[in-house]
Amino acid sequence: MRDRVTMATMTDLQGKVAVVTGGAGGIGRAMGRRFGREGMKVVLADVLAGPLDEATRALADEGLDAVGVLTDVTDYSSVESLAKEALDRFGAVHVVCNNAGTGGVSEGYMWEHDLADWRWGIDVNVLGVIHGIKAFVPILLERGEGHVVNTCSGNGGFAPIARGAMGGPATAVYPMTKAAVLCLTESLYTHLEMTGTRVRAHVLFPGGFLNTGIWESWRHRPERYAATQQRRTPDQTLEKVVARFESGGARVEFTPLETVADLVVDGIRADRFWMMGPPTPADEVVSSKAASILARREPNYLVDVLGRHAENARETEGGKP
Ligand SMILES: NC(=O)c1ccc[n+]([C@@H]2O[C@H](COP(=O)([O-])OP(=O)(O)OC[C@H]3O[C@@H](n4cnc5c(N)ncnc54)[C@H](O)[C@@H]3O)[C@@H](O)[C@H]2O)c1
Numbered sequence: 001m002r003d004r005v006t007m008a009t010m011t012d013l014q015g016k017v018a019v020v021t022g023g024a025g026g027i028g029r030a031m032g033r034r035f036g037r038e039g040m041k042v043v044l045a046d047v048l049a050g051p052l053d054e055a056t057r058a059l060a061d062e063g064l065d066a067v068g069v070l071t072d073v074t075d076y077s078s079v080e081s082l083a084k085e086a087l088d089r090f091g092a093v094h095v096v097c098n099n100a101g102t103g104g105v106s107e108g109y110m111w112e113h114d115l116a117d118w119r120w121g122i123d124v125n126v127l128g129v130i131h132g133i134k135a136f137v138p139i140l141l142e143r144g145e146g147h148v149v150n151t152c153s154g155n156g157g158f159a160p161i162a163r164g165a166m167g168g169p170a171t172a173v174y175p176m177t178k179a180a181v182l183c184l185t186e187s188l189y190t191h192l193e194m195t196g197t198r199v200r201a202h203v204l205f206p207g208g209f210l211n212t213g214i215w216e217s218w219r220h221r222p223e224r225y226a227a228t229q230q231r232r233t234p235d236q237t238l239e240k241v242v243a244r245f246e247s248g249g250a251r252v253e254f255t256p257l258e259t260v261a262d263l264v265v266d267g268i269r270a271d272r273f274w275m276m277g278p279p280t281p282a283d284e285v286v287s288s289k290a291a292s293i294l295a296r297r298e299p300n301y302l303v304d305v306l307g308r309h310a311e312n313a314r315e316t317e318g319g320k321p
Contacts, residue, residue: 010146011269013038014040015039015040016095017041017043017090017093017094018040018041019045019083019136020032020035020043020097021073021082021098021099021100021132022045022046022100022101023043023052023055023068023099024055025046025051026213027151027261028044028099029055029058030257030258031099031261032055032059033058033261034262034264035261036062036064036065038265040065040095041066043068043069043082043085044066045071046070046071048220049070055068067085069082069085069086073098073100073132074127074131075131079132080135082135083136083139093140093146094143094145094147095146095147095268096132096136096140096147097149097204098132098148098149099149099204101125101214102120102217103174103215104164104236105117105120105173105221106172107231107232107233108169108232108233110173114228115228116225116226117173117225117227120221120222120225121176122176122177124177125174125180126184129150130184132148133148133184136148137192137199140197141195145199146200147199147200147202148185148199148201148202149203149204149264149268150181150188150204151181152181152185153175153181154205154207154285155175156175156179156180157178157179157181158283158285159286159301159302161302162302162303165241167244168233185201185203200271200273202267202268202272202273202274203273203274204260204267205277206263207255207263207280208255208277209245209252210254210255211238211254215238215241218235259277263276263277282303285302285303289301
């Protein structure tokens with residue numbers, strides 16, 4: 001591969017423009033605030049009008065330059081409109097965070113998952129990122145610089161969590177979509193490199209235990225993806241997840257969302273593809289997976305949400321034994 005174009009790093013964020021999808025809540029909102037505090041102009045995009053207004057107002061109340069644009073990332077024309085509104089409002093785009101996401105709502109084994117769950121997860125978590133790339137990368141390329149940050153997850157980005165927070169089989173939808181996010185961000189990185197541009201691709205692994213809406217995505221399930229199967233088990237709540245962790249002997253401590261936002265800003269400045277915190281024991285799944293592939297061994301590296309081997313301890317919650 002030819003030499004990398006140097007001086008790609010955007011160290012001075014002052015006055016630059018950031019667009020964050022899923023910006024009404026959790027990680028997206030934290031990134032938006034951090035960008036604003038760096039002196040950037042911020043476009044928060046989200047499908048939830050009320051939380052989006054509230055998040056945008058909170059930034060404005062802090063004296064930050066922010067605008068909210070109602071956007072559905074599953075709809076390409078909506079993402080195109082977002083790009084147009086960002087340009088109309090601020091005249092440029094420098095950083096795009098494809099962060100909107102929906103969590104695992106499926107129950108049971110994967111062959112029992114509702115097809116509507118698959119469609120919803122794929123449309124938001126995968127197509128949503130593809131839409132962001134298609135709408136924004138040409139704008140960044142035209143400027144000759146910029147950063148695309150795609151939010152991934154160790155759950156899928158490394159390997160799927162096999163057993164879920166509620167004890168039964170974990171959703172297969174969510175990790176599949178996050179594996180796709182990693183793969184397409186790697187492709188994006190390579191394609192950008194081939195063009196010789198200074199536009200950069202990054203993949204964000206938020207890490208830690210985060211107090212966000214993703215645990216209860218079912219609360220905002222769009223009509224278009226309405227469930228077609230009767231649920232057998234109660235919907236997951238963060239409260240129940242915490243209780244389960246604690247009963248499993250885990251100490252529950254939420255990682256501040258500001259820490260995730262720091263990873264992003266530091267990663268942009270350092271031009272870091274892998275936006276990750278310091279190594280943790282959970283990273284070991286990467287080396288054990290690589291070892292399994294290289295040795296053509298069984299994929300016995302899969303763990304449950306507490307990091308224990310998924311094949312141990314038969315449980316019946318959330319699915320038949
Ligand atoms: N919370 C975690 O532990 C964790 C860990 C790893 C990765 N992530 C990822 O981080 C990202 C942000 O999630 P979060 O944890 O902040 O959860 P969150 O639910 O608080 O935020 C996700 C946001 O995306 C928005 N959204 C959903 N569908 C959308 C659509 N069609 N169009 C536009 N916006 C839409 C939601 O309304 C919400 O505001 C997601 O991609 C998630 O998969 C989260």
